[in-house]
Amino acid sequence: MQRDAMLKPLSGYTVIELGSTVAGPFCGRLLADFGASVIKVETPEGDALRSMGSHKDGVSLYALSMFRNKELISVDLRNEEGQSLLRQLVDKADFVIENFRPGTLERWGLSYETLSASNPGLILIRISGYGQDGPYSRQPGYGVIGEALSGLRSITGDPDRPPARVATSLSDYVTGLYGAFGGMLALEARHRTGKGQIVDTALAECAFSFMEPHVMAYDQLGVIAERAGSRLPGSSPNNLYQSADGCFIHVAALADPIFRRLCTALGDPGLADDPRYVSNRLRSQHSDDVDALVQEWVGARSYEEAHRLLTAHDIPHAKIYNIDDVFTDPHFCARETITRRPHDSLGMVAVPNVTPRLSDTPGQVDTLGRETGADTASVLGRMLGISAEALAGLHSRGVIFDERLAR
The missing domain is CATH 3.30.1540.10 (formyl-coa transferase, domain 3)
Structure with missing residues (x-):
């Protein structure tokens, strides 16, 4: 997959994305939107995100946007040959993004110490439920679990009803954003020192960042924030009101x-x-x-x-808009907040456009996400010089997956 990234700020940087579901892939998507060459590594079964959300004609609609602008390869990292392939790819990378449970990479022989020994400038963006250390670090976690533990869910919803949630993966998205931000800070530090580092990004802590005003109120006044519905305590008027026609x-x-x-x-x-x-x-x-x-x-x-x-x-x-209102709003239309790109079987598909907007070096949606392993053979051949015969052997042994190799 060739992409014109000449004017994009992250052109020339290579990212190996090991993340799955939302937080890790969103972090990678942000970097890909601004020109980084992102190689997403999936298991042969495919990323769990492909089973989430809506589908049409067997196509995961969620994956079309989350995996956009990426090259998609499938490698079994539970296999020693797969781990060897990954180490070779990482040697040529600037970033690795992963959101496995802490200890997983180490168990596979892919610790930061191992990976950075041959690539000292490597930046490892680690996303997990609770961070890489601490008593909860080895426990499983998703964004909604981080929201619960952080206190965020305790202030979400109406006061006379149980805690609610936003009907999207809020904490996963903000954690991916923090991960990308941390990666850019580490990159700037590398420009000065020549060394990479670990970016430790915890879902629970990123959710907790939304609790900022309540921290000091509790510490200094003993106030425990509560659910307030659509009202923002300490701010008036700041609420929802219903018009005569029900809006x-x-x-x-x-x-x-x-x-x-x-x-x-x-x-x-x-x-x-x-x-x-x-x-x-x-x-x-x-x-x-x-x-x-x-x-x-x-x-x-x-x-x-x-x-x-x-x-x-x-x-x-x-x-209060629904998604139909957003699609037709003249302001969003004028700013092309939603853009459309072609898909082989679905035709033109709408996806969220790139945010933020840079005046001189903007990002862009070039390609939509495709099927698992769509670029396995081309990436491994290009980056590692593996022959077609050797690729076929790796495929037959279940180390890699690419539908083209099965034909």
């Missing part, structure tokens, strides 16, 4: 000048001078009253009328 609108008028403008929109400018409402701190002590005032106003109007008046008074607000 939910989130209004965030917490800053005092914005609240004053909101009062004008509500038709009662003097409300901003009410002693209970003159500051966000005081309004937060009377959030029920403030929310009732805003709900009464929003509930008497259609969404379009409320939207028009809130916009006219420069009030931050948004209708």
